[in-house]
Amino acid sequence: MARSSAWKRYNVRVIWLTLLYGAFLLPAVYGFKHQLVPHSIAYLVAILPALPIVGIFVAIGRYLVEEQDEYVRMLMVRQTLWASGVSLSAATIWGFLESFGLIGRVDGYYVVIAWFFGLGIGGCVNKLTLGDGGC
Amino acid sequence: MFAAKQSDLTPAQRAHTRRILWLLLAYVIILPPLVWIRSTTSVAGYIPALMAIAASLPVLGIFASWGRYLSVERDEYHQSVALRRIAVATNATMGAAVVWGFLQAFGVMPLIEAYWVPFVWVVIQGAFGCTAMFSRGRIAA
Numbered sequence: 480m481a482r483s484s485a486w487k488r489y490n491v492r493v494i495w496l497t498l499l500y501g502a503f504l505l506p507a508v509y510g511f512k513h514q515l516v517p518h519s520i521a522y523l524v525a526i527l528p529a530l531p532i533v534g535i536f537v538a539i540g541r542y543l544v545e546e547q548d549e550y551v552r553m554l555m556v557r558q559t560l561w562a563s564g565v566s567l568s569a570a571t572i573w574g575f576l577e578s579f580g581l582i583g584r585v586d587g588y589y590v591v592i593a594w595f596f597g598l599g600i601g602g603c604v605n606k607l608t609l610g611d612g613g614c
Numbered sequence: 615m616f617a618a619k620q621s622d623l624t625p626a627q628r629a630h631t632r633r634i635l636w637l638l639l640a641y642v643i644i645l646p647p648l649v650w651i652r653s654t655t656s657v658a659g660y661i662p663a664l665m666a667i668a669a670s671l672p673v674l675g676i677f678a679s680w681g682r683y684l685s686v687e688r689d690e691y692h693q694s695v696a697l698r699r700i701a702v703a704t705n706a707t708m709g710a711a712v713v714w715g716f717l718q719a720f721g722v723m724p725l726i727e728a729y730w731v732p733f734v735w736v737v738i739q740g741a742f743g744c745t746a747m748f749s750r751g752r753i754a755a
Contacts, residue, residue: 507720511720511721521722522717525716525717525722526713526716528716529713529715529716532712533709533713536705536709537705540701540705543701559701560700563677563700563735564677564680564681566708567677567707567735568670568674569728570732571670571728571729571732572666572674573728573729574670574727574728574729574730574732575666575667575669575729576663577727577729578729579662579663579665579666579669580662581662581663581666584725584726584728585725586715586716586719586725587711587712587714587718587726587728587731588711588712588714588715588719589715590708590728591708591711591712591715594704594708
């Protein structure tokens, strides 16, 4: 299937954001590990690696707005709905297991990892139900 | 006024609202005894895990109800409004989760229970719904 120009723009944005993520994350990890980050800018340094990930969500939203092929857009919408369902359900179950003292607490970004995993599940569901995995 | 609002709803919206109300009722009925049992008695083995999963089931039902609503809604306008609402809530929630997650990972903020993530999602959904309802009311007035 030929990729649309919206899809190409989306890929370029995601690649840049991923590079930016690496550029922010590595110094932040190094800085916190060796206690080089002053307390006054600790929040800023901790938030910086999160921003490119937030940007990826914006890029997905932008792609959905720019995509002209309604069928391809519908496939991506279905994928994102599956991703949201999977990640929010996982967070709910994990949260109650934590609350009942059965498992330890985890960093909030694992929910986002679950979301991207859910995006893959959505692609599989699209493939199985519509015969087209989409994006 | 409520009757007028009810008649504005599509059959799919009415069914979805009914499902959500039943699920919230189930949540309110199920949660307090489970919390009470957990805090006052020393149940062991797999029972606490089952209790935790039982407490989360009505919330999972709410997400399933949204999926069901989107698949049965025949009015394309309402469907697109719901999709937009879900997209806004999901983006805002995931954004908050990833920012909070990095603050936790670098030890700047404390760890919190994961169920706050769906809680934020539901609150944003509600805020979006209220905004839409009031703006419709202003246009109608």
